[in-house]
Amino acid sequence: LRRAIEECKRVILALPEHSERQKDAVVRLIHLRLKLQELKDPGEDEPNIRVILEHRFYKEKSKSVKQMCDKCSTIIWGLIQTWYTCTGGSGTPPARPCFPHPHTDTHLCPPGCYYRCHSKCLPLVSRPCVRAQVSHQAEYQLSICPESGLDSQDYRCAECRAPISLRGVPSEARQCDYTGLYYCSSCHWNDLAVVPARAIHNWDFEPRKVSRCSMRYLALMVSRPVLKLREINPLLFNYVEELVEIR
Known part of the structure; x- marks a missing residue:
């Protein structure tokens, strides 16, 4: 197949541009590449469920959706690639106890963390499922961007431990406004989120850049419902009109 692909590419370059023969050759090249990808990624043989680092990965059926892989940061082409999403305990009981509901005797299980990745990237997953953290210890970091410096991380990504620096060599260091830690560009995509500590202490709901995790x-x-606002910052009730009304 690889030889056929190379030969097809050579033929395309040799044929007159925009000719019918060149168009046919391009179509043939596409089919050859799809066939090669199928051989690399035999999706039908993959199990429907994979459990890794408390992720419960379910094989996706959709072939038309285009997603980004959380591990390698490249596009997941659903048409030709097998991919998985961590959707939690769907269909089966959780492996560990979930947190109790405050008003009933039942236990609630949060959904999965929706970590998505190629089938081929599953063995490389290093990020534990945050669903487990929510289940076992549901609390917020309440210090505003608690930075300790890149040196405290040994100039490595807080998650995957890849080398990073503020100069971008070998990889750009991106700070998470929630944890205060630095991450590489594969673990920090500049996603925006409201940071609870800023909302509670400053009544600041401006979304900030945070890591994927x-x-x-x-x-x-x-x-x-884990924040006890009256205990954490009772002065807010004197200065924020919306809180004065509900007090």
């Missing part, structure tokens, strides 16, 4: 953690935590 923090973004997913905050998304899972958004409906959790």
